[in-house]
Amino acid sequence: MSTAEFLLKRMRLPVDEAAEPKYAHLERERRWLVDPDRLDIASLEDPITIHDRYILGTRLRLRSMQSGRQSVWKLTRKYECEDPLARPIVTAYLTEEEYETLATLPALDLRKVRHKVHNSGSDFSVDRFEGNLAGLWLAEIELEDGDLLVARGCQPRSALSGFHPRP
Numbered sequence: 001m002s003t004a005e006f007l008l009k010r011m012r013l014p015v016d017e018a019a020e021p022k023y024a025h026l027e028r029e030r031r032w033l034v035d036p037d038r039l040d041i042a043s044l045e046d047p048i049t050i051h052d053r054y055i056l057g058t059r060l061r062l063r064s065m066q067s068g069r070q071s072v073w074k075l076t077r078k079y080e081c082e083d084p085l086a087r088p089i090v091t092a093y094l095t096e097e098e099y100e101t102l103a104t105l106p107a108l109d110l111r112k113v114r115h116k117v118h119n120s121g122s123d124f125s126v127d128r129f130e131g132n133l134a135g136l137w138l139a140e141i142e143l144e145d146g147d148l149l150v151a152r153g154c155q156p157r158s159a160l161s162g163f164h165p166r167p
Helices: 003-010 014-019 096-102 146-151
Strands: 025-027 029-033 048-055 060-067 070-078 087-094 107-119 122-129 137-142
Touching: 060 096, 070 096, 087 096
Parallel strands: none
Antiparallel strands: 025 087, 029 137, 048 060, 048 107, 060 070, 070 087, 107 122, 122 137
16 A cells, blocks of 8 residues: 555545534534514624634634623634535634734635524524625524424525625
């Protein structure tokens, strides 16, 4: 066996991770457009300010989140996959210095404010977008049980699945 063949047998490729996640977990989420006129905006509490940077030429998202005095920085990759109900995703938590270093890469910016909303026995995130997407509101639910998403009518055809700004 050649060295190249040996390495290929030992190395895990992105296609392997998408097919059978070993390091990633499965994300099961659905999104819907929100009519802000039908939302009690005054009741929204605990805002989280999110700044996403979709790094050009990659499937990487660099995220900064602030709530009050707390800050979190993350680097995330969502894998392409065949199953519309579950997408492998891997996230690394960063220091502020690591975030600042990666933030120098060319990227598309997205800014939004996230709120938690309890509705019909479920917890949703409701995002109000800023900048070029000002006026857009999306609701999102994420559940570990894919069957529960389907049972609650959270089917891909009724959601804005696959939202991912690209260059």
